[in-house]
Amino acid sequence: MNTRNKKIALTLAATILAGGASSFTNFNSSDAADLNSSKEIHILPMKVSEQLNNKLKNVKLRSQIPSIVIFNKHLSDKEYKDLEKKIGKFHIKNRYSNVLEGFSANLTKRQIELLNNISFVSLIDLDSMISLDKEITLTSDFVKNSDQWSAGFADYPQKDRSIYKLNYSFKSLPKEININQKGLYLSGVNRSDDLFMFVKKKIDKTSKLKPNQTYLVTFDFDIATNAAKNSMGAGGSPGESVYVKAGVTNQEPKSILNKDHFYQMNIDKGQQSQEGKDAIVLGNLSKSTSADQTYELKTFNNKNRPFLVKTDAKGELWIILGTDSAFESETSIYITRTKITLKEI
Structure with a gap:
């Protein structure tokens, strides 16, 4: 050899x-x-x-x-x-x-x-x-703006879209978290046994990524959730049945309308608790203790399970963070902080 x-x-x-x-x-x-x-x-x-x-x-x-x-x-x-x-x-x-x-x-x-x-x-x-060479760290604290994160929704029918009450905005956090700080707000009502809410961000050569280069990616982010621990609801728990996912791809994650007039993702994120090749499950929205409707911060990361991906010929990648719900009612969250680390391999 x-x-x-x-x-x-x-x-x-x-x-x-x-x-x-x-x-x-x-x-x-x-x-x-x-x-x-x-x-x-x-x-x-x-x-x-x-x-x-x-x-x-x-x-x-x-x-x-x-x-x-x-x-x-x-x-x-x-x-x-x-x-x-x-x-x-x-x-x-x-x-x-x-x-x-x-x-x-x-x-x-x-x-x-x-x-x-x-x-x-x-x-x-x-x-x-496996040599880990240059490391790139990208953080968003949302002090001034959304830092070029955008949002989308998938896994719902085109008909009666309004009843899903899909909402994305850059807004102040709940007072119990920090009313003086802002975050990415996502909200929707799952009426189809499944609802995927996500934010995404493009990273490219401006972040010093190299074309056709493999990177080891770790996610570290906080979500403000009000889902009580071990509570029950239609289709499942508002906490344990809403799965937090993170992924990275070299194509833009999009919600597209298929031939059955149903919005679905153009990447493989998996379904609910199942993972796909483009996204992994990092946990769920269940709070640690309190059973009321107040919000608390919950941290998600994959430090013990890094994600591997290769950039395209332009040196571009897309980060996606989201929730995949089996809970058939409203879910409203705030993403308050993100840290994405890419290590060149």
Whole structure:
């Protein structure tokens, strides 16, 4: 196997993984004894990178190594649990589900060898081989204006649009939050068993993004919500049944009218609690304690589950934040702060 560039081209990971086989060499005697006692372990075909292979030559079976594991399919939570049963417990540092599928974790040499024999594992590499270079941080505190965020609504029929009471504005926050501060206000009445409310923002070369570049994206934002914890309503709970989603795409997210005269998104955001390839679920609108109708701030982020995306030829991306509701009544929220971090890969 030829020495690969230290920056893994993540979008080509599925191609890289098909590269030639290699083998372990120069194990010390204690390693050899351990391997001989593990009849189920077969070293070839090798899915381990050359860099990781070199690292494994001089460590014990129980030594932990920062690793990244790439799959050739999506794994559900249950499948991750099944994987732990096969190779032993491990603590996931980051879980990837866009551009590539997989996770990063500190794995023992034995776990890496067991992963090497699993059919849906495509590549195992040193976690440090994914180099995080330039970092771009974009914040909006909405002190003066909406900071070029705009809004939209989807998952509702064209007929009788007025009864959905769709509303977006840049307005003062509730007094219990801070009446002197403003935020992005979204409100709508779900009458079709589903309603998606969202804000979006374009980022491009003016933010120093590069064309055709892969970025690791993390979201960190606050929503003022008045949805009481564990309350019930039509179709579900006003808190637990309204799912907060965040995503990033290289095409503008739009609500478009389909042939059935129904407004739907032109990106894959998933439906309600389900995720799509362009958006992930970060939680719900349920407040932490109070059962009244007052607002409280709730923070959402994906720091343990970064989002991977590649810019287009113009170096552009679109950020989207929103709520996907199964609660068949009114939802009104304020987005009070956003922080988007993009790390070049």
